Each structure stands twice: as structure tokens, then as C-alpha cells.
Amino acid sequence: MSLSQTPSSSSVNERKTSWTFQARNPVSLRLYKVLGTTFDDEATRESLATLSELYAKSVTAKGKETQRIDTEEDGDDETSAKVDGPFFVEGVPGESAARARKNLRRDMEMKLTEGSQHFLKVLSEVDEKLVALQTHVAAMRTSCDEAEKQLQLTDEASKSLLERAGNLREERQEVEVKKSIVSLFLSRFTLNEEETEAMVSRDVPVGKRFFDAMDKTERIREDCRVLMAGEEGPTKAGLDIMTSTSSHLEQSYEKIFRWCSHEFLQIGRDSQLEVSVTMREAVRRLRKRPELLTEALTSLSQTRQNTLQTSFLNALTRGGPSGLPRPIELHAHDPMRYIGDMLAWVHQAIAAEREFLEGLFGLKSDRRMVGSVRAFGEKPSEEEEWIRELMDLAVGRLCVPMKIRVQQTIKSQESSITSYRIVNLLQFYLHTMQNTIGKDAILSKALEELTEMAYKSFYDSIEAQCRGLLRAGLELDDSSVTPPIPILDHAQVLREIMSVYQSSILEDASTSDQIAGFRKIADVMVNPAVEMCIISAEEKKKVRHKWDMEVFVLNCLTYLLSVLEPFDFTSEAQKSIQGILDTRVEQLTDDHYHNIMVDAGLDEVATTCEKHDNSEPLSHIPSTEPSQLQIALGNFSQWLSGPEVVHSTRLSSLSLQRLHNKIHHTALTRMAKAYEMICEQVRRKENRYEAASTLLGSERPFGQVALLWQIFGLREDGL
Amino acid sequence: MPFNDYETDATELLETYDFLMKYIVIGEAGTGKSCLLHHFTHNSFKDHSQHTIGVEFSSRTIRLGEKRIKLQLWDTAGQERFRSVTRSYYRGAAGAILVYDITKLSLIASSFPSSRESFQKLSRWLADARALASSHLVVVLVGNKSDREEEREVEWAEASRWAAENDVHFLEASSLTGDNVEAPFMLAARSILLSIESGALDPEKAGSGVSYGDRALRRVNSSSRLSFGSLSRGQRRPVKLKVKNWVPGSQCC
Numbered sequence: 021m022s023l024s025q026t027p028s029s030s031s032v033n034e035r036k037t038s039w040t041f042q043a044r045n046p047v048s049l050r051l052y053k054v055l056g057t058t059f060d061d062e063a064t065r066e067s068l069a070t071l072s073e074l075y076a077k078s079v080t081a082k083g084k085e086t087q088r089i090d091t092e093e094d095g096d097d098e099t100s101a102k103v104d105g106p107f108f109v110e111g112v113p114g115e116s117a118a119r120a121r122k123n124l125r126r127d128m129e130m131k132l133t134e135g136s137q138h139f140l141k142v143l144s145e146v147d148e149k150l151v152a153l154q155t156h157v158a159a160m161r162t163s164c165d166e167a168e169k170q171l172q173l174t175d176e177a178s179k180s181l182l183e184r185a186g187n188l189r190e191e192r193q194e195v196e197v198k199k200s201i202v203s204l205f206l207s208r209f210t211l212n213e214e215e216t217e218a219m220v221s222r223d224v225p226v227g228k229r230f231f232d233a234m235d236k237t238e239r240i241r242e243d244c245r246v247l248m249a250g251e252e253g254p255t256k257a258g259l260d261i262m263t264s265t266s267s268h269l270e271q272s273y274e275k276i277f278r279w280c281s282h283e284f285l286q287i288g289r290d291s292q293l294e295v296s297v298t299m300r301e302a303v304r305r306l307r308k309r310p311e312l313l314t315e316a317l318t319s320l321s322q323t324r325q326n327t328l329q330t331s332f333l334n335a336l337t338r339g340g341p342s343g344l345p346r347p348i349e350l351h352a353h354d355p356m357r358y359i360g361d362m363l364a365w366v367h368q369a370i371a372a373e374r375e376f377l378e379g380l381f382g383l384k385s386d387r388r389m390v391g392s393v394r395a396f397g398e399k400p401s402e403e404e405e406w407i408r409e410l411m412d413l414a415v416g417r418l419c420v421p422m423k424i425r426v427q428q429t430i431k432s433q434e435s436s437i438t439s440y441r442i443v444n445l446l447q448f449y450l451h452t453m454q455n456t457i458g459k460d461a462i463l464s465k466a467l468e469e470l471t472e473m474a475y476k477s478f479y480d481s482i483e484a485q486c487r488g489l490l491r492a493g494l495e496l497d498d499s500s501v502t503p504p505i506p507i508l509d510h511a512q513v514l515r516e517i518m519s520v521y522q523s524s525i526l527e528d529a530s531t532s533d534q535i536a537g538f539r540k541i542a543d544v545m546v547n548p549a550v551e552m553c554i555i556s557a558e559e560k561k562k563v564r565h566k567w568d569m570e571v572f573v574l575n576c577l578t579y580l581l582s583v584l585e586p587f588d589f590t591s592e593a594q595k596s597i598q599g600i601l602d603t604r605v606e607q608l609t610d611d612h613y614h615n616i617m618v619d620a621g622l623d624e625v626a627t628t629c630e631k632h633d634n635s636e637p638l639s640h641i642p643s644t645e646p647s648q649l650q651i652a653l654g655n656f657s658q659w660l661s662g663p664e665v666v667h668s669t670r671l672s673s674l675s676l677q678r679l680h681n682k683i684h685h686t687a688l689t690r691m692a693k694a695y696e697m698i699c700e701q702v703r704r705k706e707n708r709y710e711a712a713s714t715l716l717g718s719e720r721p722f723g724q725v726a727l728l729w730q731i732f733g734l735r736e737d738g739l
Numbered sequence: 740m741p742f743n744d745y746e747t748d749a750t751e752l753l754e755t756y757d758f759l760m761k762y763i764v765i766g767e768a769g770t771g772k773s774c775l776l777h778h779f780t781h782n783s784f785k786d787h788s789q790h791t792i793g794v795e796f797s798s799r800t801i802r803l804g805e806k807r808i809k810l811q812l813w814d815t816a817g818q819e820r821f822r823s824v825t826r827s828y829y830r831g832a833a834g835a836i837l838v839y840d841i842t843k844l845s846l847i848a849s850s851f852p853s854s855r856e857s858f859q860k861l862s863r864w865l866a867d868a869r870a871l872a873s874s875h876l877v878v879v880l881v882g883n884k885s886d887r888e889e890e891r892e893v894e895w896a897e898a899s900r901w902a903a904e905n906d907v908h909f910l911e912a913s914s915l916t917g918d919n920v921e922a923p924f925m926l927a928a929r930s931i932l933l934s935i936e937s938g939a940l941d942p943e944k945a946g947s948g949v950s951y952g953d954r955a956l957r958r959v960n961s962s963s964r965l966s967f968g969s970l971s972r973g974q975r976r977p978v979k980l981k982v983k984n985w986v987p988g989s990q991c992c
């Protein structure tokens with residue numbers, strides 16, 4: 021500190037001396053001011069520190085250089101010595117400070133010079149560098165100029181490029197838009213590869229994928245049609261699409277067709293049928309190509325026909341496995357069972373077939389029961405027509421084996437009853453089939469034919485029977501008047517046939533239908549029997565006069581009537597027999613009346629009285645002379661006390677008691693009336709009987725008609 | 740529907756099935772065979788039903804466990820005069836539903852009832868069916884018109900005894916209310932399936948009254964043996980029939 025203070029105080033001192041020269045007067049004032057100045061401020065301190073440093077440096081580090089400078093400065097050895105001095109040893113404290121005080125200016129100047137020289141040297145170097153730099157810069161500039169020129173050129177060139185690029189970008193965007201439109205269009209209006217493959221390739225099975233592709237194609241065509249219907253008319257693209265899709269569609273229909281044909285061949289061989297969803301769908305689609313469907317169905321029909329026929333023949337001849345159920349033909353000896361089994365088999369086959377076809381055409385079953393009446397509407401649906409045709413063909417094939425067997429069975433029947441049973445069975449199935457598969461079906465026609473044939477066979481058989489009946493005639497030596505055995509047999513057959521007919525009548529059939537249905541049988545069977553009775557009885561009568569033909573005929577007729585009576589549908593035949601019977605009864609009544617009149621002896625008298633024409637008095641006619649009359653009345657009286665009055669021996673042979681009574685009573689009534697008439701005639705004056713009352717009163721019933729009625733047990737009014 | 744313990748889906752149009760079975764419905768006239776069948780296939784009572792003429796056909800697919808079974812049902816006329824016709828339809832039936840009317844004893848019993856032949860007419864039907872149908876014929880006796888309890892003439896126990904003696908299943912049903920209407924058909928189907936499972940019945944053979952459907956055939960093709968796993972499971976979880984009508988000692992289950 022002291023060191024630093026010392027130089028500063030010395031410098032101040034120097035300055036003070038100089039200032040003393042400059043301003044003498046204000047010197048003191050100035051001096052004071054100077055003295056009063058403190059050098060404790062920052063700047064002073066710093067300069068002092070710099071100085072101190074400088075000298076310290078010259079002592080420690082810069083001694084050598086100081087020396088060199090010293091040598092350069094001629095004549096100033098002392099200074100240099102002094103400078104050197106402290107370098108080595110500072111013998112006395114403050115020695116360097118003192119030296120510094122002395123040499124400060126020189127030192128400074130030296131320092132300055134040194135510095136300047138250094139500056140110069142350095143700057144010259146800098147100058148050199150700068151010159152080099154300038155060259156470089158110039159070169160650079162040229163280069164830059166060139167580069168700029170190039171850049172400008174490039175810029176110009178790239179401008180058009182950019183422009184083009186811009187255009188291109190725009191174009192690209194446009195194209196992108198177009199592309200997306202086109203791809204949308206394509207995806208909407210064309211089939212992708214997979215779909216085409218699905219439709220066309222054989223490797224892709226008919227199934228969902230295939231149908232989806234078809235659906236799409238259809239949709240495309242539909243859309244396309246809508247598009248082309250626009251104002252611009254058909255476009256080329258539209259036409260192309262239509263062409264390609266149409267070809268695909270055709271191929272797909274072909275494919276369905278092939279598939280269906282193949283499947284049909286497969287399932288057609290099974291006896292049990294089942295329709296898969298795919299198949300139903302395939303058939304549904306194929307319906308748009310009727311010619312293909314027809315072809316496929318034709319082959320199906322063929323297979324079904326063969327299959328059904330085979331299984332029918334198997335059922336007929338082989339039966340089930342290990343013979344159970346037994347083959348139908350095993351029962352050929354039992355015609356009803358044989359034919360019934362055959363037709364039932366066919367019926368069941370129809371039910372299965374129908375279900376299969378309904379499934380195939382996706383027809384919702386109306387749950388109508390097969391066998392119950394099917395309404396054949398005016399216009400059946402297309403499917404219904406298909407089904408009917410296929411059914412008809414499939415079942416039709418069965419007709420041949422069935423027909424042959426049924427025909428044989430019909431022909432081999434001897435019993436007319438069985439024949440008639442067959443007729444009814446066939447008719448039942450004819451009815452069932454007509455309701456199930458229609459009147460025009462082959463099977464219905466075949467059954468119709470068979471029914472007709474069975475009818476013919478049946479009629480032939482009963483007609484033959486009737487001819488036999490007529491030929492048989494009556495046993496001449498048989499005096500009985502009951503119906504003969506041939507008639508009884510015939511009636512038995514008739515009875516059975518009637519009960520078969522009865523059982524075949526449908527519940528809702530009207531009475532007139534019932535009658536009409538039986539008319540022919542009645543004509544064939546009843547009338548000849550009646551005829552036979554009458555004719556052969558007359559024949560017999562010619563040979564055996566005593567034989568009571570009338571009673572016999574009546575007995576036969578009442579018997580036949582009794583056979584018919586339980587059956588309402590025979591009312592016509594009953595009526596006609598009743599008619600004949602009534603006539604016959606009347607005849608017999610006449611006959612019987614005549615007989616009893618003869619027996620009673622009144623016949624001649626009564627006849628004469630009746631014929632009397634008043635030309636001459638009755639008493640003058642020989643047969644009614646009083647004496648004759650007397651005898652006749654006497655006979656009558658006797659007859660009245662006989663058993664014939666209540667019971668006729670002859671009429672007791674009538675099998676029907678009612679008829680006996682009726683005839684006898686009618687005859688008695690007439691007898692009473694005849695007696696009354698005789699009495700009246702006798703009492704008439706014109707007939708000139710003397711004592712007429714006496715004549716009549718001599719014998720019972722004494723001319724009293726009322727008494728006669730009493731004896732007969734009848735009343736006058738005939739009741 | 741009072742009886743819906745089975746999963747049934749009668750409305751489905753297209754039905755694939757595992758088995759096809761032929762059933763006949765038999766019994767005296769007026770016992771309600773057609774009505775029973777009608778209720779089974781249509782799920783409704785058939786009003787003003789006429790006598791059946793000859794035979795009528797209907798079908799329905801039922802589900803039993805995992806099996807779908809198509810039933811071909813032949814409804815026969817009960818009247819005597821159709822007997823010769825209807826008998827031809829017994830041929831090759833796998834199941835028979837023998838129906839009687841619980842309110843009319845006279846329809847099944849002979850006129851002079853003795854203990855042995857109390858159900859003589861039923862016996863005749865049964866004998867006919869056994870003689871003419873498949874040798875494995877499964878018969879279910881159904882006492883119909885169970886809704887008319889107050890007019891009952893045939894006791895449940897009596898019929899049940901007869902059924903047990905004759906080795907047939909038995910239950911009572913009402914085709915009016917639909918009560919138990921499906922049960923006989925299910926019961927028969929189940930019984931038939933069991934005999935297929937046991938190997939007694941072979942659907943491959945014609946005349947058994949049963950045949951495989953498409954569905955079963957597909958399954959057969961994929962695995963060599965036809966599995967009845969579903970049925971066996973069904974045994975553990977028995978089908979809920981109306982058990983009060985169960986015949987003790989009958990062969991099913």
C-alpha cells in the first residue's frame with residue numbers, strides 16, 4: 021500500500037509543480053483543492069494498480085525484455101541498470117518505486133513504442149490476410165454471381181415444372197375421383213371374380229354363395245335397366261353389362277339345372293324324400309327358366325316313377341326285410357285284403373310324394389288331410405299344376421302292375437258278394453283318389469276303369485245268377501207253397517249285397533242318391549226273382565192243377581219284400597213288388613170270395629141276382645126259383661156254422677198272417693154285401709117271390725144282414 | 740298351450756329331420772281320434788267333426804332332445820264298415836295310438852262284461868294292429884275326453900291295468916282342452932328311438948315304419964356311428980310328461 025501510494029503522491033507533486041506555473045494566483049486555492057482531492061476513487065486506484073503491476077512485471081517476468089529495450093536506448097545505462105537492479109535484488113524497499121518515479125515517462129513511451137511496433141507487425145499480418153481474404157471474397161462473389169444466375173435459370177425452369185406438377189396434381193385428383201366413381205360403379209354393376217366363379221365354376225357348390233351372386237346379378241340387371249331407361253337411352257356400358265350379366269346368369273341357370281338334375285337323380289332313388297333348403301331355393305330360381313325346370317323335373321319324374329314302381333313291386337312281391345311286413349301278394353287269396361293293401365300302399369305313397377313335392381316347390385301345406393276333399397279351384401297356382409302333373413306321372417306308373425293284379429282278382433271271383441265288395445272298395449278308392457289327385461289323373465282313370473270292370477263283372481255274376489234262377493224252375497212234386505230254396509239263396513245274396521251297399525253309403529248322401537245308386541242292382545236282382553216266382557209258378561200250375569199258385573206267389577213276394585224292407589234305398593223295388601203284391605192280393609181275394617161263395621152255395625144265386633136285368637121276375641129264373649133259393653140259403657146257413665167263417669184253410673198257407681186276415685175279411689165283407697143284395701132282390705115285388713120274408717127267414721141269418729156282420733165279426737163299414 | 744314342456748316348432752315350413760316314423764291312429768268310431776290328431780297337428784280343437792271316411796293323412800315334425808322326428812300320421816275311420824279299408828294302412832306302422840272314450844264303457848267293453856274281457860273291443864284293435872303292423876309296433880293307449888270327468892265310465896286304474904297287462908303305454912288326454920294331446924305321440928316316438936338305440940329296430944330296413952331323415956344321414960356320414968348322446972342325456976333329465984298318467988311297469992324308460 022505504501023508502495024502504491026508513493027508514486028501517486030509523487031505524480032501529484034509533479035503536477036503541482038506544473039500547475040504552479042500555470043496559475044499563480046489561484047494557485048493556493050487550486051493547490052488546496054488538489055490537496056483536498058482524495059485519490060481514493062476507483063479510477064485512480066485502477067491506474068495505480070496498473071502501474072504497480074507494470075513494474076512488478078518488469079521485475080519478475082519482463083526483466084529480459086526490459087534489458088533489451090534498455091540496450092536499444094543508447095546512453096541511458098543507468099536507467100537500464102536501475103531497471104535491472106530491482107530485477108535481481110531489491111536491496112532497499114521502495115527502490116523500484118523510486119526508479120519508477122524517475123523513469124515513468126520513458127518507460128511509458130518505450131512501452132507505447134513497443135506496443136505500436138507490435139501493432140504494426142500484427143496489422144501488417146492482418147493486412148496480408150485481408151488481401152488474401154479479399155481475393156477470396158472476390159472469387160466467392162463471382163461464384164455467387166454465377167450461382168445466382170444459375171439459380172435464376174433454375175427458378176425459371178422449375179416454374180414451368182411446378183406449374184405442370186400442379187396441373188398434374190389436379191389431374192390426379194380428378195382421376196382419383198373418377199376412379200372411385202368407376203370402382204363404385206364397377207362394384208355395383210359388375211361381378212367380382214369370386215362371384216363370377218361362384219356362378220360359373222363347377223367347383224363352387226350351389227349354395228348361399230352362389231345364390232348371393234345370382235341375386236347380385238339380378239340386382240345389377242335391374243339397376244342397369246333403370247339406368248338405361250333414362251333420357252340418354254341405352255349406353256354402351258349398359259349394354260355391355262347387360263350382355264355379360266345375361267351370359268353369367270344363363271350359365272348360372274345352367275348350373276342350377278345341372279345341379280338339380282344331379283340331385284334329383286340322387287333323391288329320386290330314395291324311397292323317403294326330403295327337400296333341403298338349397299334344393300327348394302334352386303327350384304324356386306329355376307322357375308324363371310321354365311324350359312330348364314321342365315327338363316330337370318322330367319328327369320326327376322322319371323326317377324321317381326322308377327323308384328316308386330320298384331318299391332311297389334317290392335312291397336307286392338318281397339315285402340319288408342326278412343319278410344315283414346309280408347309281401348302284399350301273399351294275401352292274393354283274400355281279394356279284399358289284396359286289393360285293399362295295394363291301394364292303401366298307393367295312397368300312402370301319394371301322401372309321401374305330395375309332401376315331397378310341396379316341399380320342393382315351397383308350397384305351404386294347407387294342412388288339408390290327404391283323403392279329405394281337396395277343392396280343385398278354377399285356376400290352380402303354377403306350383404299346384406306342377407305338383408299335380410308330377411304326382412300324376414309318378415303314381416301313374418304304378419297303375420300298370422296294380423291294374424293287372426286287380427283285373428286278375430276281379431276276373432277270378434265267383435261270388436257275386438265278393439265281387440260287389442271289390443266294386444265298393446274300388447269305388448271308395450276312386451272317390452278318395454279323385455279328391456286327392458284329381459279326376460283326370462292317370463290313377464283316377466285307371467281306378468275308374470277298374471271300377472267299371474268290377475261293376476261289369478259283378479253285374480255279369482248276378483245276371484248269371486238270375487238266369488240260373490229262372491232256369492231252375494220249381495220242384496213239381498213239392499206241394500208246399502213257401503218260397504223255394506233258389507229264391508231263398510238268391511235273397512240271401514241280395515241281402516248281403518244290400519248290406520255292403522248300405523255300408524258304402526256316405527253319410528251326407530241324399531236318399532234319392534242312395535236309391536239311384538242301388539237302382540241297377542235292384543233291377544238286375546229283384547225283378548227277375550219276382551218274375552221267376554210268377555212264371556215258374558204258372559208253369560207248375562199247368563202241370564199240377566191242385567197246387568195253390570196264388571198263395572205261393574204271394575208268399576214269395578212277401579218274402580222278397582221282407583228282405584228288402586230293412587233297407588231304405590230299396591224303396592223303389594219295394595214299391596214295385598208291393599204293386600204286384602196288391603194286384604195278386606186282389607186276385608186272390610176275388611178267387612177266395614168266389615170259393616167261399618161256392619162253398620156256401622150262394623154263388624149261383626148271387627151271380628144270377630147280379631146279372632138280373634128285370635126282363636122277367638127273378639123267381640121265374642131256374643137258378644133262383646124259390647126251391648133252389650131255399651136250398652142255397654140252407655147251404656149258406658150250414659156253411660156259416662163251419663170253421664171256414666173265421667179261418668180259411670187255404671189262406672192259412674199264407675206266410676203272412678196279416679194277409680190272410682185281410683183277404684179273408686175282404687171276401688167275407690163282399691159275401692155279406694152279396695147276401696144283402698140277394699135279400700133285397702128277393703124282397704122286391706117285381707121279382708114275385710111269395711112270402712119272401714118267410715123264404716129268407718127260414719135259414720140263418722134270417723135275412724138280417726146285421727146279424728151276418730155279427731157272425732163274421734166284422735162291421736159294415738169294413739173295419 | 741297347456742302342454743309345452745317339449746320344444747315344438749310345428750310352424751316351421753321346411754323341416755329336415757333325423758327320423759321319419761309312421762303312426763296309425765285307431766279306435767272305435769266317435770272316440771275323438773281325428774280331434775286328437777287335429778289338436779296335435781293344428782293345436783286347436785276341431786269343431787263339428789264328422790266321421791272320418793276311410794283314412795286321412797297328416798304330418799308333423801316334433802323335436803325330442805336333439806332329434807327331429809317327422810311323424811306321418813294316418814288317421815283311420817273307426818266305423819266298422821271301414822275296417823277292411825283301414826286295416827290295409829296298418830302295414831309297416833311303427834307306432835299306433837289306440838284311442839278310447841273314457842265316458843263310454845260300452846265302446847270298449849263287450850255287452851256282458853266279465854273281468855277277463857272287460858276291454859274286449861280294445862283287445863281286438865290291439866290284436867289287429869299287432870298282427871298287421873311292424874313287429875316292433877309301439878302302442879299308446881289314450882283315454883280321450885278326460886275333460887268330461889263327471890261323465891267318466893272307464894276308471895283310470897282299470898285302463899291302466901289293462902294297458903300294463905297288454906304291454907302298451909297309457910295316458911289320458913283331452914282333445915277339447917288339448918291336455919296331454921302331444922304326450923302319446925312323444926311317448927311313442929321316444930319308445931321307438933329307444934328301441935333303435937338298443938338295436939332292436941333298424942331304420943335302414945324298409946317296413947320298420949321308421950327311416951332316417953336327411954339330417955341323420957348327414958350325421959351318419961360324418962361320424963361312422965350314429966350317436967344317441969342326446970337321448971341318453973334325456974334319460975337323466977326325463978321329459979316332463981304328466982306323470983300322474985304314467986303306467987307303472989310299462990316298458991318305457
